Amino acid sequence: MLKRIEDWNYYELLSVERTASQDEIWQAYQAALATYRDGSLAVYGLVAEAERGLILERIQEAFQTLRDAKKRTAYDLALLRHAPYFPPKAPFRKSVGKLEIEDAPPKKTPWARLMRIFSRNP
Amino acid sequence: MDKKIWAVGGGKGGTGKSFIAASLGLHLASLDREVVLVDADLGAPNLHTLLGIKASHPDLGDFLTNAVPSLEETAVETPYRGLRIVKGSENILFTANLNHYKKLRLLRQLRQLKAPNVILDLGTGSSFNTLDFFLSANPGVVVATPEPTAIENTYLFLKSCIMRVLKLYMDHYKIQDLHQKMLDQIEKNSQSLYGFFKSLMESDRSYGTILYRALRSFRPCLVMNKTRDERDVLLGRSMADVARKYLLIDMKYLGAVPNDDDVHESLRGLRPFYLEHKDSAAARAIRRMSEDLAYSIEFTLRTPPEIRLPDA
Numbered sequence: 140m141l142k143r144i145e146d147w148n149y150y151e152l153l154s155v156e157r158t159a160s161q162d163e164i165w166q167a168y169q170a171a172l173a174t175y176r177d178g179s180l181a182v183y184g185l186v187a188e189a190e191r192g193l194i195l196e197r198i199q200e201a202f203q204t205l206r207d208a209k210k211r212t213a214y215d216l217a218l219l220r221h222a223p224y225f226p227p228k229a230p231f232r233k234s235v236g237k238l239e240i241e242d243a244p245p246k247k248t249p250w251a252r253l254m255r256i257f258s259r260n261p
Numbered sequence: 262m263d264k265k266i267w268a269v270g271g272g273k274g275g276t277g278k279s280f281i282a283a284s285l286g287l288h289l290a291s292l293d294r295e296v297v298l299v300d301a302d303l304g305a306p307n308l309h310t311l312l313g314i315k316a317s318h319p320d321l322g323d324f325l326t327n328a329v330p331s332l333e334e335t336a337v338e339t340p341y342r343g344l345r346i347v348k349g350s351e352n353i354l355f356t357a358n359l360n361h362y363k364k365l366r367l368l369r370q371l372r373q374l375k376a377p378n379v380i381l382d383l384g385t386g387s388s389f390n391t392l393d394f395f396l397s398a399n400p401g402v403v404v405a406t407p408e409p410t411a412i413e414n415t416y417l418f419l420k421s422c423i424m425r426v427l428k429l430y431m432d433h434y435k436i437q438d439l440h441q442k443m444l445d446q447i448e449k450n451s452q453s454l455y456g457f458f459k460s461l462m463e464s465d466r467s468y469g470t471i472l473y474r475a476l477r478s479f480r481p482c483l484v485m486n487k488t489r490d491e492r493d494v495l496l497g498r499s500m501a502d503v504a505r506k507y508l509l510i511d512m513k514y515l516g517a518v519p520n521d522d523d524v525h526e527s528l529r530g531l532r533p534f535y536l537e538h539k540d541s542a543a544a545r546a547i548r549r550m551s552e553d554l555a556y557s558i559e560f561t562l563r564t565p566p567e568i569r570l571p572d573a
Contacts, residue, residue, distance in 0.1 A: 143455055144506055154502060173492075174499035181499035184413030185507055194506070 144194055148218055149201035152194075157215065157224050161206065168202040263377060267554070268301075268398030270383035270391060272414030276404045277486040278302075280524065282382035283311040284535040284547045289555070290343035295376040297336045299347040301394050302384035303359065306349015312339055313531040314346065322350025324370070325363055332370035341536070345376065359390050368397055387421035396422060396429075400554050401481045402515065405500070407493035412500065415483075419508055420447070423454070423476060430475040436468055454509055473509075480511050484550060488517040515550045518543050 142151075150157050153167040174181045175195045182191055204210045218224070269282040279302070286298040300308035300321065309316055319328070319335040324347075329335055336345040359367070371379055381398060383391050395401050405415040424447060431440050439461070446457040458476075462469035485497035494517040501514040521543040527534035535544050 143459075147506075154505075170495065170498065171502075173495060174502055179499070180407065180409055180412055181496055181503050183409045185416040185503060190507075 144190075145197070147197075149205055149214065152197055152201045153205070157218075159205075164202070164205050168198065171198045264372065264374075264379065265377065265400075265555075266371060266379045266381065266398040268381040268383055268395045268401045269404060270381075270395045270401065270418070271404040271411075272385065272387065272416075272418030273405075273411045274305075274385040276406045276411050277518070278385075278404045279308050279311050279382050280534070281402065281404050281484060281486065281518070281547065282380050283308060283533060284544070285551050286344055286378075286380050287312075287341060287533055287535045288548055288551045289378050289380075290341055293343060294378055295343050295345075296378045296380060297345045297347060297374050297376040299371065299374075299379060299381050300349035301381045301391075302349055303390060304384050304386075308382045309346060309348045310531065311528065312341070312344075312346065312533055314339060314348075316348060316351060320348040320350050325350065325359070325367070331373070332367070333374055336374060336376075341533075364390055364393060368393070371397070387418055389425070392422055392425045395481075396426060396479070402484055402554075403481050403512075404484050404486050405497070406487045407485060407489070407496050412496075415500070416504075416508075419481065419504060419510070419512070422479060422481070423447075423508060423510065426475055426479050427472055430472055434468065434471060439468070454507070458509075476509060477511070480513065482513045482515045482554065484515050485517040487520040489520050493517065515553060516546055518546045518550075 144152075150159070153159075153164065153171055155163055155167045159167070172195075173179065175186075175191055175198060177191075179191075186194075204214050267282075267285065269278045269285070271278050279300075282298060286296045289296045298308060298312075300306040302308070303321075306321070317337075319337070321332075321335060323329045324332050324335045332347065335347045337348070339346050371381070381394055383394055385391075403415060403418065405411045424443065427443060428440055431437055431443075443457055446453045446460075458469060458473055461472065483497055483501055485493060485500075488494050488496075497514045497517055501512045504510055504512040519542045521534075521538070521541055523538050523541065524534045524543070527537050534541075535547065538544055
């Protein structure tokens with residue numbers, strides 16, 4: 140996803156999922172305001188003043204749209220028309236107790252059963 | 262052996278890189294995981310002091326001057342069970358300016374150390390040696406403090422890492438002519454990284470895709486050290502967000518380590534803070550980060566820690 144910040148959608152701007160609740164949007168908005176407010180340390184040395192003003196404007200715009208149910212529905216529909224949404228997959232976590240291949244029990248396929256019968260009765 | 266090489270680095274001195282590296286090492290060792298701490302701060306090594314150990318030979322300099330044949334032989338035992346250390350060299354002038362061959366030899370030998378966890382304590386700044394050690398590790402942890410100087414230098418360090426990653430890929434794919442273009446563009450301002458990729462995608466999509474993937478594979482972790490209030494804690498999260506938007510990298514915010522005056526006292530007494538104040542908020546934060554890193558999806562250690570029954 141190589142997009143200019145101006146092209147980021149409202150959800151990307153606030154770093155929330157499209158299924159985010161109003162509470163989550165409010166919290167993300169507060170966090171974004173703290174990040175890009177005037178005199179914020181988080182942008183020190185990296186983001187120019189003009190860029191900071193621009194992103195702050197977009198964050199306001201995003202919040203104004205997403206907090207209003209009607210505007211949000213219209214915006215979501217417009218987004219869906221542009222690109223389908225796939226919710227994030229559940230995080231996969233390797234189990235440390237998982238059996239290694241050599242520890243795994245033998246497969247119970249019909250062929251394996253047959254082989255076992257013949258190997259028992261040569 | 263399932264080996265993890267951890268690197269603790271950052272752009273500014275005094276942020277607590279060695280403190281975090283030593284504490285992570287002590288924590289992992291306390292879980293019965295073998296750890297080798299390597300003082301890779303080539304210019305100003307002092308990791309041994311944080312562990313209350315006096316400088317002695319063999320050290321990293323002995324390996325680099327071929328006085329000992331392998332790095333493994335410089336990893337000496339510490340008073341802490343499961344923890345060994347490769348001390349920094351006393352011969353700073355020689356080791357601080359490693360040549361390319363010696364750097365490659367050191368990187369190769371780091372991978373051959375007989376321990377599942379190797380933690381590199383890196384020096385300050387963005388020299389090629391420091392960047393290459395940081396990039397060779399996974400996870401790479403950047404330590405910052407909630408001060409403008411540290412934040413500015415952290416972004417500079419991250420930018421240098423990005424440019425180094427792209428340069429290595431450009432060298433590999435023999436597209437060195439892009440390097441000067443990148444230097445000219447990226448140095449200008451924060452939006453220039455996007456601009457560079459945009460123009461590259463337009464001119465040569467295949468190389469653009471390769472370099473963009475290389476950039477996305479660089480996923481450092483951030484620790485905010487010496488925090489004093491909730492605002493400082495949230496600053497780390499904000500920095501990760503800014504890095505995602507303006508440097509196009511996914512930086513994981515590991516968390517904050519609260520400021521603790523006892524760190525100073527422990528250091529004066531040449532005692533490791535982590536062991537002396539195990540129940541402090543700072544020690545708890547380090548434990549949480551260490552476990553988060555060690556058990557997170559990407560850095561899963563396959564062998565569960567040995568369960569020790571309490572003494573009867």
